[in-house]
Amino acid sequence: MATQTGSRKVIYAALAGNLLIAATKFVAALFTGSSAMLSEGVHSLVDTGNGGLLLYGLHRAERPADVTHPFGHGRELYFWSFVVALLVFALGAGISFYEGIVHIQNPEPVRNVVVNYVVLGLSIIFEGGSWLVALREFRRSKGRAGYYQAVRQSKDPSVFTVLFEDTAALLGLLIALGAISAAEFFEMPELDGVGSIGIAMVLATTAALLARECKGLLMGETASLEVQAAILEVAQADRAVRKANGVLTVHLGPQQIVASLSIEFEDDLRVPELEACVERLEEALKARVPSLAAVFFKPQTTRRWRQKRAAIEGT
Structure with missing residues (x-):
């Protein structure tokens, strides 16, 4: 639950900043005629809508399990992410690329360029504040892992999505600032359109990275090695278990894990003793791993487990 609270804090900060920045950029684009500024306005507007979708996804993912979704609705967050x-690709990158091409073909000098500089400077300050909030939350959740490794292993896309978007926003602002400055200095209004295309490239790259990570989560990713080790440790400690062979896990949401545990029980166990063992294990596992939504037990010899594992790994 703390993770979800942290996710919402990041999204609320991004929403507030993007909404104000989008309105300011559109007004500036209207007064100056800058293509790069218009692209940045579209970018901030798309980011605002995306924040709303992430909040909606968090809300939908928290719905309890029902008959048609016995393990809950955790993957709704992955879908909306x-x-x-x-949207980042279709709206943000698409419109920015179109605006850039149009402005290159029909270049117009930027008017009231000082307005652009003021707006871009304020936007960098506001966007930087939102970026710092997202970065702090991401650092808190990633632990000792590196940034790339943390993104690959993260099961909560709401945090790294906002971080990616804010990073792309800052890069876009710097590109817009450079393009407008170059267009004025060299008296080449086409460079303003080139800036829009640069912003489109940044957004397209961001969208591709987000899509790759979200696709993996939608397909179903395993729990961390630490979680798997904790499950096996709890199972192996029970007196009725001869050997905890291994565990297969899948994330249905950031805080929802389903596990299938292969166990070789003691041979002399009777049915009531076996039932008592399963009940003990379920209670102990959910106490050790609170995000464990369900666990299934597979009575299996070590040899059979190794054969199954080899088949999964393709060896």
Whole structure:
């Protein structure tokens, strides 16, 4: 639950900043005629809508299990995060690229360029504040892992999605600032359109990275090695278990894990003793791993488990 609270804090900060920045950029684009500024306005507007979709996804993912979804609705967050990636590409990158091409073909000098500089400077300050909030939350959740490794292993796309978007926003602002400055200095208004295309490339790259990570989560990713080790440790400690062979896990949401545990029980166990063992294990496992939504036990010899594991790994 703390993770979800942290996710919402990051999203609320991004929403507030993006909404104000989008309105300011559109007004500036209207007064100056800058293509790069218009692209940045579209970018901030798309980011605002994306924040709303992530909040909606968090809300939907927290619904309790029902008859048609016995393990809950955790993957709703993964779906809406994937939608966000598509919107970043289709709306953000697509419109920015179109505006850039149009402005290169029909260049117009930027008017009231000082307005652009003021707006871009304020936007960098506001966007930087939102970026710092997202970065702090991501650092808190990633632990000792590196940034790339943390993104690959993260099961909560709401945090790294906002971080990616804010990073892309800052890069876009710097590109817009450089393009507008170059267009004025060299008296080449086409460079303003080139800036829009640069912003489109940044957004397209961001969308591709987000889509790749969200696709993996939608397909179903395993729990961390630490979680798997904890499950096996709890199972092996029970007196009725001869050997905990291994565990297969899948994330249905950031805080929802389903596990299938292969166990070789003691040979002399009777049915009531076996039932008592399973009940003990379920209670102990959920106490050790609170995010464990369900666990299934597979009575299996070590040799059979190794054969199954080899088949899964393709060896």
